[in-house]
Amino acid sequence: DSGVTQTPKHLITATGQRVTLRCSPRSGDLSVYWYQQSLDQGLQFLIQYYNGEERAKGNILERFSAQQFPDLHSELNLSSLELGDSALYFCASSVQYTGELFFGEGSRLTVL
């Protein structure tokens, strides 16, 4: 158990809908990262927050947004969903800046 909690574990929704994925980092970790994992693309970095502030942005679509709240939990919002958004979405946390990440179990999103 990495100490990173993600909910929901599974989500099935329809195209055009909006979903919110939630992440609680390990106790004491200030940094949260979001990654998308699909069979054809592997693990792709989406966005990173540190203590409530956005620090780095990767290949995150404009339809996606995220935030980190004062209690350090984070949410990833996915809107106007398309079939291609079906993937595993991972949250990871880190106490340091250097990329030593601890991953949650992921949220599996299926868009029908």
Added chain:
Amino acid sequence: QKEVEQDPGPLSVPEGAIVSLNCTYSNSAFQYFMWYRQYSRKGPELLMYTYSSGNKEDGRFTAQVDKSSKYISLFIRDSQPSDSATYLCAMSARASGGSYIPTFGRGTSLIVHP
């Protein structure tokens, strides 16, 4: 060319074998090098974390980094069926905001058969 190249396998070995997993990379800015293990339907788990060129050993695992060749390796000694998983290499460079963001390889699927 992808920044990080990793052979997807699968790599199938008998129990007790020495396993060698490798990645190459093109970005000279990478400073930190990691190996993660991912079991099916689980999140990646950090196995090894190194900064400099050279070897780092932890139990049955040895991580090797050769920055001059842009090549990293993970060796697993006395492999066990429980080592069957996908192994992801990752490397991080400093982003504009000051954080180091890991870039992952596609992963190598390892199967250790009894």
